[in-house]
Amino acid sequence: xxxxxxxxxxxxxxxxxxxxxxxxxxxxxxxxxxxxxxxxxxxxxxxxxxxxxxxxxxxxxxxxxxxxxxxxxxxxxxxx
Amino acid sequence: xxxxxxxxxxxxxxxxxxxxxxxxxxxxxxxxxxxxxxxxxxxxxxxxxxxxxxxxxxxxxxxxxxxxxxxxxxxxxxxxxxxxxxxxxxxxxxxxxxxxxxxxxxxxxxxxxxxxxxxxxxxxxxxxxxxxxxxxxxxxxxxxxxxxxxxxxxxxxxxxxxxxxxxxxxxxxxxxxxxxxxxxxxxxxxxxxxxxxxxxxxxxxxxxxxxxxxxxxxxxxxxxxxxxxxxxxxxxxxxxxxxxxxxxxxxxxxxxxxxxxxxxxxxxxxxxxxxxxxxxxxxxxxxxxxxxxxxxxxxxxxxxxxxxxxxxxxxxxxxxxxxxxxxxxxxxxxxxxxxxxxxxxxxxxxxxxxxxxxxxxxxxxxxxxxxxxxxxxxxx
Numbered sequence: 001x002x003x004x005x006x007x008x009x010x011x012x013x014x015x016x017x018x019x020x021x022x023x024x025x026x027x028x029x030x031x032x033x034x035x036x037x038x039x040x041x042x043x044x045x046x047x048x049x050x051x052x053x054x055x056x057x058x059x060x061x062x063x064x065x066x067x068x069x070x071x072x073x074x075x076x077x078x079x080x
Numbered sequence: 081x082x083x084x085x086x087x088x089x090x091x092x093x094x095x096x097x098x099x100x101x102x103x104x105x106x107x108x109x110x111x112x113x114x115x116x117x118x119x120x121x122x123x124x125x126x127x128x129x130x131x132x133x134x135x136x137x138x139x140x141x142x143x144x145x146x147x148x149x150x151x152x153x154x155x156x157x158x159x160x161x162x163x164x165x166x167x168x169x170x171x172x173x174x175x176x177x178x179x180x181x182x183x184x185x186x187x188x189x190x191x192x193x194x195x196x197x198x199x200x201x202x203x204x205x206x207x208x209x210x211x212x213x214x215x216x217x218x219x220x221x222x223x224x225x226x227x228x229x230x231x232x233x234x235x236x237x238x239x240x241x242x243x244x245x246x247x248x249x250x251x252x253x254x255x256x257x258x259x260x261x262x263x264x265x266x267x268x269x270x271x272x273x274x275x276x277x278x279x280x281x282x283x284x285x286x287x288x289x290x291x292x293x294x295x296x297x298x299x300x301x302x303x304x305x306x307x308x309x310x311x312x313x314x315x316x317x318x319x320x321x322x323x324x325x326x327x328x329x330x331x332x333x334x335x336x337x338x339x340x341x342x343x344x345x346x347x348x349x350x351x352x353x354x355x356x357x358x359x360x361x362x363x364x365x366x367x368x369x370x371x372x373x374x375x376x377x378x379x380x381x382x383x384x385x386x387x388x389x390x391x392x393x394x395x396x397x398x399x400x401x402x403x404x405x406x407x408x409x410x411x412x413x414x415x416x417x418x419x420x421x422x423x424x425x426x427x428x429x430x431x432x433x434x435x436x437x438x439x440x441x442x443x444x445x446x447x448x449x450x451x452x453x454x455x456x457x458x459x460x
Contacts, residue, residue: 036102059101062111 016045024060024070025052033067041069051077086128086150087112093121094141107133128152180213182246189250194233198250201226207239207246264313267300269293270454273322283316293322293452302458313458320453323426326415326446332407333439336396341367344390352382363390403440404433411444423450 009015019026027043027050034049035042036059041052057071094100097119104111113125123146126134134143148156158165185207189195205222207214214222219239227237236251267283272294278285283300287293302316350359352375357368366388373384398406412425425448432443 033105036098036105038098058114058116059098059111060114062101062105062114064108064110 018050018076020073020076023073024068025073025076026061026066026068027052028066030065030067038071041067043067047080049079051075051079053077086152087125087148088128088131088145088152089147089149090124090126090131090134091117091121091144091146092124092141093144095120097122100137100141103137104134107136109133179244181244182207182209182211182213184245185209185248186245187248187250189252191233191250191252194230194250194252197230198226198234198237198248201229202248207248213241213244213246263315264302264458265315265455266298266302266458267316267318267320267453268456269295269297269299269320269322270452271295271322271324271450273324273450273452275299275320275322276449277319277321279319281317281319282314283318285318299453316455318453319451321449322452324448324450324452326448327431328411328415328444328446329441330407330411330414330444331436331439331441332398332403332410334398334400334403334435335438336394336398336403336406338394338396340392340394342390342392346388347371348386348388350384350386352384354380359386362388365391365393367391400435400440404430404442407440407442408444411442411446415446415448419448419450423448 014029016027016029019028025041030043030045030050033041033043038057039053039055041057043050052069052073053075055072055074057069057073059067060070061068092100097116100122101111101114109126109130111124111126115123117123137143147153185199185202187195187199187202189198202208202222205214205225206212207222219241223237223239227234233253234250235253236249238249240247240249272292274292275287275289277289278287278299280300283302284304285299286301287297287299293299299320300316300318302314303310304312304314344363346362348360348362350357352358369387369389371385371387373382375382375384408428408430412428415425425446427447429445430442431445432441434441
């Protein structure tokens with residue numbers, strides 16, 4: 001059954017994921033966006049909040065469950 | 081599932097772009113791509129269904145459509161070129177329609193009567209001006225029916241379509257006109273000459289021996305007369321021998337070359353590639369007689385078994401006298417070929433003789449005794 005679960009995960013990956021590179025951040029499978037500003041972006045998952053701080057943050061992509069932001073990234077905070 | 085990606089690419093202009101993005105998020109608009117031009121201007125890519133939602137923000141922000149993708153773009157192009165496309169489609173329909181109309185029917189034949197008859201039939205079958213062109217099967221059917229109708233008059237008929245014209249070619253059946261010899265005939269001269277001997281089987285001899293006759297002169301008449309009064313008519317029969325003169329011009333080369341087949345024969349296998357033969361040559365010069373061969377049009381080579389017959393070439397330099405004799409012989413052979421079995425040459429004489437380059441030229445006079453009688457109907 002593990003194989004089936006693995007396969008299901010590949011096809012429909014519903015867990016929150018953060019992809020971080022030098023000047024952009026991609027967050028997928030979040031619940032909702034709390035703040036969307038030039039210097040901070042806060043999104044909320046089922047259990048935790050993720051706060052991305054930086055300068056000149058600009059949204060490149062904004063979908064229901066995905067956000068792609070570009071800019072000078074300083075800090076990522078996780079809180080309950 | 082939408083297989084075609086229908087997207088709008090919009091340019092948004094406003095004071096607070098971040099607020100616009102915020103509002104989009106509140107309206108559940110998916111911003112697939114955002115490109116920043118300045119803090120007041122962005123270019124976004126959104127789905128077709130989201131465009132309706134974004135229209136609500138038009139009051140606060142300036143929204144301009146830059147481009148569309150997928151079927152949206154296609155629909156836009158159709159809308160833009162609507163008039164042109166309508167004309168194109170209409171033109172195409174008109175072209176197809178006009179190219180399927182017959183504008184000219186041309187019947188080619190020397191026989192005017194036959195031509196007009198066939199034209200009427202073609203009209204009946206629908207091959208006429210301003211009617212629709214016919215299919216191949218229909219044409220074949222019409223051809224068959226016309227040929228059947230005029231089987232005694234038409235040898236061959238072809239209906240060709242040349243664009244919007246039809247050309248009908250007719251080859252008339254020529255009836256063999258065998259000269260029907262009537263019941264009453266004369267014997268006339270087939271050639272001019274001096275009469276040497278007349279043998280009458282039926283009819284009346286009208287010319288005596290040693291008289292000159294021209295071609296067509298009556299020699300044995302089928303009309304029986306007594307004191308210039310016609311007593312009756314018969315079918316003239318008989319044989320007329322006359323001396324006929326011929327002038328024959330003949331040329332003969334002084335260098336004589338002849339190929340002679342010897343009795344030396346050998347059999348061998350061969351392979352032919354293109355026009356070249358690959359074989360073991362038995363003779364220097366030979367003629368090939370294929371016994372069997374295997375070949376196919378699709379294959380560029382042929383193999384087979386052959387018989388080689390040796391050829392020997394004889395080259396001779398003739399003296400003028402020898403060449404003259406051979407030339408006379410050649411002229412005789414040429415003349416005898418046109419004479420009947422019982423005819424023969426009485427006399428021959430060289431009238432003119434000269435040498436031209438590597439050949440000699442002779443004018444030879446021949447006097448022959450030959451049968452010149454020919455049966456001809458009496459026109460009453």
